[in-house]
Amino acid sequence: MIAYFIITALRLRKAVTNLTQEQFIEGYRKAQLIDVREPKDFDAGHILGARNIPYTQLRQRYKEIRPDKPVYLYDQNGGKSARTALFLKKKDYTQLYHLQGGFRTWSGKVKSKK
Numbered sequence: 001m002i003a004y005f006i007i008t009a010l011r012l013r014k015a016v017t018n019l020t021q022e023q024f025i026e027g028y029r030k031a032q033l034i035d036v037r038e039p040k041d042f043d044a045g046h047i048l049g050a051r052n053i054p055y056t057q058l059r060q061r062y063k064e065i066r067p068d069k070p071v072y073l074y075d076q077n078g079g080k081s082a083r084t085a086l087f088l089k090k091k092d093y094t095q096l097y098h099l100q101g102g103f104r105t106w107s108g109k110v111k112s113k114k
Contacts (some may be wrong), residue, residue, distance in 0.1 A: 019099060021101075029046070039054065066096075
């Protein structure tokens with residue numbers, strides 16, 4: 001069990017760059033900003049400029065994400081965006097970043113459909 005977690009952590013470190021909120025803010029406007037939460041969570045509030053491609057729909061929709069541009073990912077806590085990065089890495093995406101701590105730690109601009 002411990003070996004599984006160590007291997008997963010090493011794979012994650014190779015696949016995705018963990019960014020603090022400050023680092024995320026510096027680069028996300030020049031990148032594709034993808035929220036991998038479910039639509040109801042996205043509609044309740046998301047980072048300004050984000051597109052919603054839920055993790056549950058990723059296998060069908062990943063081609064909507066351009067492989068030649070940086071991809072900034074986030075979810076509620078960071079787990080699903082990390083798994084999304086692993087999936088995209090297998091599909092030859094190379095510039096993958098995710099928000100450390102997820103949306104729950106975000107204090108920047110937010111848009112909601114309320």
